[in-house]
Amino acid sequence: MAWGIAMSDNKILRIVARFLIPLIMLFALYIQFHGEYSPGGGFQAGVVFAAAWILFVLIFGLDLGLEVIPERAMFVLMVLGVMLYCAVGLLNVAQGGLFLDFSTLLADPKAAQQAGIITVELGIGITVATVVMLIFTMFARRKREQDGTDEDAP
Amino acid sequence: MTLTQWMPFIVLMPLILSGVSALLPGKTAPWLLAFATATASTILAALVWLGLGPEPMRYAFGNWAPPMGIEYRVDHANALVALIVSGIASLALLWGKRSADQEIPERQGIFYALFLLALAGLLGITLTGDAFNVFVFLEISSLSTYALVAYGQDRRGLLAAFRYLIMGTIGATFILIGIGFLYMMTGTLNMADLAERIPAVADTNAVRAGFAFIIVGLGLKLALLPLHLWLPNAYAFAPNVITVFLAGTATKVALYVMLRFIYTIFGGDYSFGALPLADIMMVLAVAGMVVGSWVAMFEPNLKRMMAYSSVAQVGYLVLGVALVSIIGLTATFVHLFNHALMKAGLFMALGTVMYRTGSARIEAFYGVGRQMPWTMTAFALLGLSLIGVPATAGFVSKWYLIWGALDAGQVWLVVLILITSLMAVVYIWRVIEAAWFQAPRDQQSPVAEAPKALLIPLWLMVALNIYFGLDTRLSLGAAEQAAQVLLGGF
Numbered sequence: 001m002a003w004g005i006a007m008s009d010n011k012i013l014r015i016v017a018r019f020l021i022p023l024i025m026l027f028a029l030y031i032q033f034h035g036e037y038s039p040g041g042g043f044q045a046g047v048v049f050a051a052a053w054i055l056f057v058l059i060f061g062l063d064l065g066l067e068v069i070p071e072r073a074m075f076v077l078m079v080l081g082v083m084l085y086c087a088v089g090l091l092n093v094a095q096g097g098l099f100l101d102f103s104t105l106l107a108d109p110k111a112a113q114q115a116g117i118i119t120v121e122l123g124i125g126i127t128v129a130t131v132v133m134l135i136f137t138m139f140a141r142r143k144r145e146q147d148g149t150d151e152d153a154p
Numbered sequence: 155m156t157l158t159q160w161m162p163f164i165v166l167m168p169l170i171l172s173g174v175s176a177l178l179p180g181k182t183a184p185w186l187l188a189f190a191t192a193t194a195s196t197i198l199a200a201l202v203w204l205g206l207g208p209e210p211m212r213y214a215f216g217n218w219a220p221p222m223g224i225e226y227r228v229d230h231a232n233a234l235v236a237l238i239v240s241g242i243a244s245l246a247l248l249w250g251k252r253s254a255d256q257e258i259p260e261r262q263g264i265f266y267a268l269f270l271l272a273l274a275g276l277l278g279i280t281l282t283g284d285a286f287n288v289f290v291f292l293e294i295s296s297l298s299t300y301a302l303v304a305y306g307q308d309r310r311g312l313l314a315a316f317r318y319l320i321m322g323t324i325g326a327t328f329i330l331i332g333i334g335f336l337y338m339m340t341g342t343l344n345m346a347d348l349a350e351r352i353p354a355v356a357d358t359n360a361v362r363a364g365f366a367f368i369i370v371g372l373g374l375k376l377a378l379l380p381l382h383l384w385l386p387n388a389y390a391f392a393p394n395v396i397t398v399f400l401a402g403t404a405t406k407v408a409l410y411v412m413l414r415f416i417y418t419i420f421g422g423d424y425s426f427g428a429l430p431l432a433d434i435m436m437v438l439a440v441a442g443m444v445v446g447s448w449v450a451m452f453e454p455n456l457k458r459m460m461a462y463s464s465v466a467q468v469g470y471l472v473l474g475v476a477l478v479s480i481i482g483l484t485a486t487f488v489h490l491f492n493h494a495l496m497k498a499g500l501f502m503a504l505g506t507v508m509y510r511t512g513s514a515r516i517e518a519f520y521g522v523g524r525q526m527p528w529t530m531t532a533f534a535l536l537g538l539s540l541i542g543v544p545a546t547a548g549f550v551s552k553w554y555l556i557w558g559a560l561d562a563g564q565v566w567l568v569v570l571i572l573i574t575s576l577m578a579v580v581y582i583w584r585v586i587e588a589a590w591f592q593a594p595r596d597q598q599s600p601v602a603e604a605p606k607a608l609l610i611p612l613w614l615m616v617a618l619n620i621y622f623g624l625d626t627r628l629s630l631g632a633a634e635q636a637a638q639v640l641l642g643g644f
Contacts, residue, residue: 079173101217
């Protein structure tokens with residue numbers, strides 16, 4: 001069985017997925033940018049966002065999924081997310097505050113805290129989403145490799 | 155910026171730069187970054203240790219005032235441990251370049267990123283003044299260590315890493331349950347705040363259970379005897395540079411956290427009064443010393459042999475704690491320092507031979523003494539330090555342990571320390587005998603002496619072992635300060 005195109009033959013799955021995937025991603029962004037006020041934040045948003053991509057891969061295959069976002073890009077984004085978090089902390093230190101002391105960012109202390117949290121949460125969201133995607137890719141790739149060797153075996 | 159403002163960068167530098175290392179291509183650039191980072195952390199830790207006054211150095215993250223926010227709180231006890239951890243990491247990296255290149259043929263960016271994460275985790279555990287933060291950093295260091303152990307070429311390393319993961323996770327869970335109990339009873343996670351609030355609720359089963367969970371969980375991380383089963387294989391099948399690093403740091407940090415909980419958070423009177431902790435520790439320590447040394451005498455794989463020797467050394471460390479005296483605690487800290495130096499050195503020596511022979515089995519060491527004289531001489535000198543021969547670092551540790559035992563009036567302990575030291579003579583001698591008195595198995599293709607890149611750091615370890623055996627002002631002074639700080643509370 002060619003694993004990559006298995007489920008895309010099913011019309012219902014394909015149409016429902018096309019309908020759902022953008023909604024899931026939108027919901028992820030909603031959670032992401034309400035993180036500082038309401039329950040939510042980068043962690044949850046990242047997982048939800050990655051879930052949308054995983055659904056896409058399950059329906060349309062890993063190859064197409066990796067065309068959307070190559071593995072190397074995931075890897076780099078994973079690191080950049082963490083770096084964004086740390087950069088905010090280092091910026092605070094450079095401005096004469098303590099590490100992650102957001103109040104140095106802007107004059108208004110409340111707005112400064114908000115700006116800091118939003119930026120930091122964005123970093124977390126990017127990292128969590130790409131890490132979940134990477135973990136899924138590694139498992140999916142292994143499955144395909146195993147299937148491949150099974151086909152070659154006599 | 156003041157020294158206090160620089161202090162958290164001991165942890166932050168490896169933590170942040172691990173990400174950069176993951177992106178670097180090839181082998182040399184990530185190694186260079188990791189080595190530079192570890193060295194910078196070491197220098198900073200040394201400066202902090204030198205700059206400490208009588209008051210602890212405090213740093214509130216994000217300017218959130220403790221006890222609500224997370225603070226780093228550094229006194230003479232954890233500054234010393236941080237210095238040991240970062241110092242051993244730099245020495246391990248200085249030695250490990252060639253060895254890692256041989257064992258890990260592919261890109262090494264992620265390998266060194268994990269190394270830096272493990273280092274950041276261990277340093278974070280050491281410096282933080284927040285009980286929950288201890289758990290978080292414990293997970294950071296543990297998770298990256300599991301992956302590092304699995305990096306070994308030997309496929310048994312995978313199983314060893316998996317076992318370590320299961321045992322380590324159980325240990326971390328226990329610690330978390332214990333901290334949860336304390337949080338439930340006191341409503342705080344800050345260590346100093348916990349220390350103030352626990353006495354009011356000390357006589358409850360929840361606090362006692364929390365204490366027991368934390369001690370057992372840390373006992374697992376520490377590899378105290380009945381909980382040591384993860385250690386020998388994890389050390390034996392990890393890449394050599396990781397073994398050197400872990401042998402000098404991981405169990406030491408767990409012991410430090412245990413001391414912090416026993417003395418600072420619960421207070422010595424409670425810890426040793428409410429539970430028969432001293433008796434339990436004494437029995438387990440002695441059992442560890444004897445069993446670890448006994449198994450080491452018969453172990454055919456030399457890396458496993460040294461790992462079992464580490465189990466025995468953990469016994470010595472815990473024995474010092476179990477004596478419940480300032481001399482005992484000083485002995486523990488001196489041994490913490492010295493054991494890191496000698497065990498890291500011994501694993502370096504084994505790794506240097508393995509670089510040429512490719513095997514850690516004792517048969518691979520037959521005749522190596524004549525072919526690699528510099529390496530095996532270094533091994534012999536470091537072995538003397540492990541045994542505790544005068545004019546080596548090991549002697550100072552043993553001396554203080556024996557003094558502590560005599561001071562407590564426990565002569566039988568002195569006898570046991572001497573017997574286990576003789577057992578160390580036996581297992582070190584097995585290697586010496588194999589290296590010098592056995593004919594090489596393969597006469598046709600003699601192995602050459604190791605390259606200088608491996609020999610120079612190895613001999614640096616030998617020099618350090620001998621230096622701290624002769625001039626004890628630095629190690630002993632630091633250990634006494636650390637013991638006094640712990641006994642004095644925050």
